[in-house]
Amino acid sequence: MDVRAIFELPVPIWVTRETLGASYPTGYGALQFDIVMPHDHPPVGAPPAVPGIEMSTLSGELVVWAQEYGAFIPESRRPATAVHRVGVAVVKGPTYDHRSWFTPDHQLAESIDGWFDNVRTWVEVVTGQDLDPRHRVYDAEVVGAGLTFIEPPHEGALGLVAATPRVTPLHRSEWAEILNYVQQGTEPPLEEVLSRDARAAQRRNANRRAIIDAATALEIAIGRHVREHEADLPEVQRRRLNTRSALGDYISIAKESGLELAVPIAQLRRLNRLRNDAAHRAATASNWEAGEAVQVMIEFLGAHGTYRRTGEGEPDGGEFVVAEPESS
Template identity: 25%
Template structure:
């Protein structure tokens, strides 16, 4: 049996309550059972701006840094209330057998990007956090700040007051990734989220970046995937003609089959999508909000959220 240990960087990361860091979590990576360890508070109960690597059997080779994550404190009590996790540690005990250690290690590494894509998307679906940045947001979401120090009179002591940041921080209130959410998402790591949900997550990220026109187009694409699935379930013999229909025609066809497509779907999503695509009209925030709501409703029906292994209930959207 060989014990493997590796790190994985999450980019923007995710927001979580501070007590999430105390646990370890099970998952599967590349077909192997694995354990996920989260970063640790550098000074539990005290002031710490960044997270530190978790305590594992091997001696840590890194100190607290922005790469591991950020801690938010109650300013007058120095108590951690929330964290942004940006790096994970994973471990696995594997019998390499005839494959050899190098092949197993390569399998684990090669599987990580797909593993995180699934876990991240399920977490976005459940919590509503936007962990993926699209388009110009990648350039604008991480503004640099100038670090500044407090210096003693003779320059013998320097205390940093602000920190430069290359990674975006989520400032709007969001549902944190708590222990139950993380367990469920890790349990679904080998289940690829339906493309409709992925498009919807993309639409919400574009909305966050004020790219409302593109967000409406992605939301409409997600809704069209859902409606196509609902039509396929109801009229399998007419599949070829369905694939040639526009979003509006598909919605009308579904309505004819007694699915309750509300008029608001046509007003707030279909028409706004057509104006965005064909007329290049500007979409404002309120219009974008309404379009995304219409898409969510139909996606829920076409692609119900799954039940994680070992759970009695399906995951639940919190936003």
């Protein structure tokens, strides 16, 4: 296989080990290429075969291709590893008479960042992995970073706080499907992207944004759910639906119409109030309130969103996984 380049992922992506050692077609816009996964060779993986290049330059303990870190992994997705580097092969792109220098290799160099951003968005939506390269969240934090005690030393006041994350790796079929989505230019549903953004904001203590994004994701999902049941609504409630209907309206219509919802009306109203306070009254939200808002959003989207989550978690308490998109 014509491996043209090696790409170090800005943030490692967790996959099941069955995903390794194979190639997957993908692309970005008019550019098409294959992603060649590293071989499963613990502890740091092994590179794909690159004709004409000495393997020792691409391997060794200092060159990590795939490595397993301490994490809680759902039983159904073990064994798993975090992929650091991949090969890029079979690069095909259009040619331009007025820009003869703009070869497929040049197109790859200009496209690879956008390609990764689209891939990581899908991975975050499907698995909940946090892959934002511009604002990393680490599993270990220094206590008192930058602080130096003069007298007495107080070395015991400084330290390191470490946590073991819960990670949902991608199955081989999910990885292949995501790469195909990116090649086709297919984007995740907007409410799922907003859900990703709300979760990411809450992890970074951006509580106001977390609440606003969570409420917006909820508004999209409950609005669609109510409109899908429009024929079942009482006439007086149907007349309330218009282009200006907002989250509070949808919650009220659902309650007055007796629509069955997976999340209690009181919790939906609570999220609506949190959003109104954050957006219209400049209220400062706590991390607890942001977490509450995000959880309500997750539960509602899991039951009524475009992508349904399984009703039961893993036996070890692992996260929910995305089920098949709802059939219309």
